[in-house]
Amino acid sequence: MRPTTLLPLALLAACSAPDDPKATRSAPEATSTAPEAPQPPTQTPVTARDVHEDNDLYVFDYSYPAAAGAIPALKDLLDKELEKARADLKAEAANGRAEAKANDFPYHPHSHSVEWKVVTDLPAWLSLSTLVGFYSGGAHPNYAYDTILWDRIAGKRRAPVDLFTSKAALSAAIRAPFCKELDRQRAKKREGYEPGGGIPEFEECIDPAEQTVILGSSNGKAFDRIGVLVAPYAAGPYAEGDYEVTVPVSAKVLAAVKPEFKGTFVAR
Template identity: 55%
Template structure:
């Protein structure tokens, strides 16, 4: 018995010298009363971007500018549109101040000016966002007027690309689309003027117009790639103001696809 006690004493002394005594087992009270570990909450999902819409009205002018959530979600595009909005607002304010001053100096009534831009999605593809807008404006005169604009955003390159820049040349694209464009425009004119309308074929509003002098937009019906090419035609370009604007849409045919630059063909359906 004395030997056992001596051996135990030696072992305890060695453990104390080593400094590595085993940790005590937790008691039942400690384990029962402990709270289980709470897992960290998952990271919050980014909030979807909201569409932007600004309206302002005063004695000088009425101004509105809007663009969709898909554009607001791209920081570089949002910055570009915000800068354009600020510039358009500054321009209409300056023009209205000058117009009111001129009206007072020449003793005629001043009618408030206005500017309206509303960008809308033509198509949203994985690598591309295509937008178009109708820009309405009044800066004095008999009636307001409006025009079109379009924008194609290359998401991979994070930059704006002019629609016509996707093609090898204007001449190549014109060769592919002029004949079907003119036929489609003639049909649209008949819809506005009536099936019994007969012209002399000489007036500027009866002849075909240059499709590539219009605003060109790229769209997609199948959502797999650009498969439509559209032309937005402002008043006076294809007919009198009373007829309003025209719009022609053509499919992307093999002839059109052949005019696309090689580096952009993957963006088009059927490539």
């Protein structure tokens, strides 16, 4: 069962279109009867993996884009994660159905869905994010965010916050613009609701570095914006859904970046 919430993650993605092809003059038709030169073998393009299983016990969906499949180590990591998620879902669903039968109540198929999408594809980095949807027989499905930041040079996965001197430093650098935008989105969802209006547990700002942090780029060369993906219950009740806040890389953010990654970021 896929969650119905759509992901506006393209706000962080670099959207550069290829240049228009230039017109060229056609050469005169050749009259030689010499045999044509052999053509190099055509490489099979790397395709994304997309698994879908739907039966009486569970619904399982897992996919990742070609950009991730083109990196052997990352493809292996995702394939292993896929198999583990499927095995865990099967075991959980089997237990759930057995419990339902033992207690004589209806069983509703469990579900797990992951759809990795490209946030930013840079020469040295590939930034991915996903909405993980799951249902385990409760009152409603739920979901959470996840991210992968692949370091092409080191050939390994990194957590976005690991590029900063500390979580606290990152939080301090983006907290003011994050909280301002979060409150704006809260007021919009709550139809003009102002702080102090009756939802005290969801009035305070939250720590952005404790949420799912993703790195984005508008120029295709360096990270110049930071996304903070907030799942339900973290900043508001379930009915409000998720929150997605984007803040620019600023001088304060650059000051919080580890020295070895300074060249990976640029202030806007």
